[in-house]
Amino acid sequence: MNAQHQVAEIIVEMISSLPQAPREVSLDTNIARDLGLDSLAVMNFVMAIEDRFDVSVPMDKLAEVETIRDLADVITDLKGR
Amino acid sequence: MSILNKFKPLQASYDALRAAGGDPFSVCFDEVLSPSEALSKGKRMILLGTNNYLGLTFDPASIDKAVEAVRAAGTGTTGSRIANGTYGDHAELERRLATFYGRRSAMLFSTGYQANLGILSTIAGRGDHILIDADSHASIYDGCRLGHAEVIRFRHNDPKDLARRLRRLRDVPGDRLIVVEGIYSMLGDTAPLKEIAAVKRDWGAYLLVDEAHSMGVLGSGGRGLSQATGVEDDVDFIVGTFSKSLGAVGGFCVSNLPDFDVLRVACRPYMFTASLPPSVVASVLQALTRIESDSALRDRLHMNANRLYDGLTAEGFILGPQPNPIVSIRMPSTEIAIAFWNALLDAGIYLNLALPPATPDNYPLLRSSVSAAHRPDQIDEAISAITSIGQSLGVIEPPARRAVR
Ligand SMILES: Cc1ncc(COP(=O)(O)O)c(C=O)c1O
Numbered sequence: 001m002n003a004q005h006q007v008a009e010i011i012v013e014m015i016s017s018l019p020q021a022p023r024e025v026s027l028d029t030n031i032a033r034d035l036g037l038d039s040l041a042v043m044n045f046v047m048a049i050e051d052r053f054d055v056s057v058p059m060d061k062l063a064e065v066e067t068i069r070d071l072a073d074v075i076t077d078l079k080g081r
Numbered sequence: 082m083s084i085l086n087k088f089k090p091l092q093a094s095y096d097a098l099r100a101a102g103g104d105p106f107s108v109c110f111d112e113v114l115s116p117s118e119a120l121s122k123g124k125r126m127i128l129l130g131t132n133n134y135l136g137l138t139f140d141p142a143s144i145d146k147a148v149e150a151v152r153a154a155g156t157g158t159t160g161s162r163i164a165n166g167t168y169g170d171h172a173e174l175e176r177r178l179a180t181f182y183g184r185r186s187a188m189l190f191s192t193g194y195q196a197n198l199g200i201l202s203t204i205a206g207r208g209d210h211i212l213i214d215a216d217s218h219a220s221i222y223d224g225c226r227l228g229h230a231e232v233i234r235f236r237h238n239d240p241k242d243l244a245r246r247l248r249r250l251r252d253v254p255g256d257r258l259i260v261v262e263g264i265y266s267m268l269g270d271t272a273p274l275k276e277i278a279a280v281k282r283d284w285g286a287y288l289l290v291d292e293a294h295s296m297g298v299l300g301s302g303g304r305g306l307s308q309a310t311g312v313e314d315d316v317d318f319i320v321g322t323f324s325k326s327l328g329a330v331g332g333f334c335v336s337n338l339p340d341f342d343v344l345r346v347a348c349r350p351y352m353f354t355a356s357l358p359p360s361v362v363a364s365v366l367q368a369l370t371r372i373e374s375d376s377a378l379r380d381r382l383h384m385n386a387n388r389l390y391d392g393l394t395a396e397g398f399i400l401g402p403q404p405n406p407i408v409s410i411r412m413p414s415t416e417i418a419i420a421f422w423n424a425l426l427d428a429g430i431y432l433n434l435a436l437p438p439a440t441p442d443n444y445p446l447l448r449s450s451v452s453a454a455h456r457p458d459q460i461d462e463a464i465s466a467i468t469s470i471g472q473s474l475g476v477i478e479p480p481a482r483r484a485v486r
Contacts, residue, residue, distance in 0.1 A: 039438050043215065047236060056246045058210075058231040 003080065008072035011049060015068065018045070027069040046071075055079060098436075101416075102423035105434040115139055116328075116454035121431070127459050129449040130432035134298050134406050135378050136454025137328035137371060143364040150363035157358045162189070163345065166356030174362050177369055178333055182304060182319060186341040188334050189362075191354050193293050193322025194220040196332030199350035200289070200320060201260065202228030208255040212246055212286070214238065214272070216265055216441050221291065227350075230258070237265075237441060240276040247284040257286035263295030263306035267440055267448065269407030271295070274306050278315035289318040297326030297372040298406055303379060323361070327368040331357045382406055382453040385460055389451055392464040397477040409435070410447040410467070410476075417474055418445035424474070428466040 012025050020036050022029070029035070032042055049071070050056055055078040057065075065071045098105070110119040110126075116136035119126050137143055150170065160166035171189055178187040190196035201224030205211045209230040213221055216237040225232040236242040247257060259281055261272040274290065281288045292305035300308030303326075307316045317338060323331035345351060372378065383406070390404035399411040412418035415436055422434040425447070433448040440446050447467075451460070471477040 038443070040443055043234070047215075047234075051245075054249065056233045056249050058233055059225070060232070 004072055004076040007053065007076050007079070008068060010052065011068055011072055011075075014049065014052065015045075025068070027067065027072070029068050030066055031068060031071065032066075049075065053079060098419060101419045103426050105419075105422060108426075108431065113138075116452055117456070117459055119431070121426075124429060126426075126429050126431045127455075127463055128431050129451070129455075129463050131452070132294070132325040132450050133328060133452050133454065134294075134326040134382055134450065135328065135368075135372065136452045137326070137368045140328065140368065140371065142371070143328065143367040146367040147360040147364040151358075151360040154359035156360075158356045160356065161352060161354055162356045163352050168356075168359060168362070170359060170362040170366065171356060174366050174369075175333075177366060178335055181369060181373065182335045183313070184319075184335045184337045185339065186336055188341075188344060188348075188351060189357060190332040190334070190351060191357055192330060193320070193324055193332035194223075195350045195354065196320050196322070196334050197221050197224040197291065198227055199224070199348040200318060200334045200344075201225055201258075202350070203344055203348040204287075204318070205230035205256065205258045209258065210250055210253070210255060211258045211260060212243060213260045214262065214265075216262075216267065217260065218262065218266055218291065218293070221260055221262075230255075238270065238273055240273055240280050243277065244280045244283065247280065247286060251284075257284065258289060259286050260289045260291070263290055263292040263299060264405055264407060265441075266294055266407065267435060267446060268401035268409050269294075269405040270402050271299070271306050271309075271405065274310040274312050278310075278312040281315060287317045288315055289320060290316050291320045293320070293322045294325060294407060296321045298379065298382065301376070303372045303376075323365045323368075326372065327365050329361050329365050329368065331361055331365060378453045382451065385453065385455045385457070386451040388457060388460045389449065389464065392460070393467060396464070396468045396471065398467070398471060406451045408449045408451060410449075412445040412447060413476060415445050417476060418447065421447060421470055421474055421476065424470045425466060428470065430463050430466050 008027055015021050015025050022034055037045060046057060046062060053075050055075060057074055061074050065074060110121050112120040116133045116138050117128050119128055154168060158166040175187040175189055190199055197220035205228055207229040211225050211230045211232045212235055213225060214237055215234045233246055235246050261277055264271050290307050295305040297303040299306050302308060307313045307319060318334055318336045320334050323329045386406045387404050389408050390400060393400055401409045412421060418434060435446040435448045437443045437445060472479050
């Protein structure tokens with residue numbers, strides 16, 4: 001399993017435990033739209049993910065994140081630095 | 082199809098808001114009678130949401146100075162600071178601000194918003210990191226977006242989270258700039274500045290404090306939270322505004338860094354906009370003298386703030402965590418917040434309606450700001466109007482139910 005895949009799995013697991021999570025969460029799940037999160041909730045969720053992986057996602061990178069795959073890519077990239 | 086189609090969802094929520102009564106974004110005061118009262122649609126209103134902390138907008142000495150200046154130097158400078166827009170008084174106000182804060186240099190900006198835009202986008206460059214509190218004002222977010230540094234948010238008022246994020250950057254080159262506010266504009270809570278200054282020292286970062294709501298309000302000399310918490314030496318940059326306690330318009334940044342003045346030829350929001358008009362500069366010079374010399378004004382402000390905070394707390398409202406001149410009441414829902422705000426307008430009380438996502442914690446707020454110019458009976462009138470509307474909307478329990486508890 002590559003690093004990106006492992007990160008994605010953990011993120012999916014964390015999302016699935018959110019109260020508003022849809023039944024099916026995949027790499028293509030859109031974080032804001034499919035999870036019904038507003039911008040503040042997205043931020044809180046991202047902060048939890050940041051703690052889990054011990055990284056900080058800069059705001060310009062976060063702005064480009066739409067799906068769980070995007071987020072996993074950003075986190076993997078930050079961890080690999 | 083139109084280029085404005087992207088605003089359809091925003092238009093829809095704005096329309097819904099307006100359908101509920103008055104439009105909180107277009108309240109118009111036909112006549113402002115004093116720092117604490119105005120006429121709107123022929124009705125007398127108590128102004129309880131104007132950031133006019135010291136009530137200096139009608140200070141006779143400031144008005145006289147402004148009138149003198151407009152007669153002597155004209156209505157506007159018609160140019161930027163680096164061209165024809167620097168008059169003797171602009172330079173004088175910069176010297177006075179530097180002296181007030183005990184710093185080497187000061188730069189004026191045309192608004193506080195532009196001060197943040199200019200300073201944040203310029204002092205942190207490519208390869209640097211800006212660490213901002215998640216609840217920062219829009220001007221801080223926008224200043225970060227205008228520049229080229231990487232921007233990282235830390236949890237509101239959480240020095241441990243800030244330290245964690247600085248630790249994650251330990252092997253990354255470049256400078257770090259921490260940005261916090263003295264008093265946060267939504268809930269009126271202050272930053273834990275002593276702890277944040279300690280983190281700053283530990284990690285060799287720079288620290289900027291936006292004292293927009295705390296200048297003239299906190300600290301024995303009115304120098305804001307930095308003074309009140311005794312960490313002025315740790316604060317590398319103070320940003321502030323003339324649009325609140327000083328009762329005018331304009332912004333500034335002061336610093337002790339030796340080369341600070343180079344920003345005058347590097348900082349675009351300073352260079353490419355017209356400078357403040359002479360009348361404003363003159364009234365601010367006078368207002369600054371007043372806040373330096375008249376600490377009774379500050380005492381009166383805090384007396385009024387405590388009166389409102391304690392009064393509303395006693396009635397059972399949920400407020401911000403600290404009694405400060407910003408007193409925000411938590412609303413259970415957007416619908417109730419809108420109805421509450423409209424009912425207060427009808428009752429002759431003006432304050433600010435703040436809706437998510439512009440609020441922390443996702444709760445709508447009724448945000449009030451107290452002034453030294455309020456009379457105690459105006460505060461009491463506001464408390465009683467807020468209480469009776471709060472009871473009828475079910476935000477607080479009626480007195481009978483509370484008494485038996
Ligand atoms: C924290 C903070 N910074 C900056 C500003 C901007 O100030 P100004 O109104 O002078 O543009 C404000 C208020 O609007 C503020 O609340």
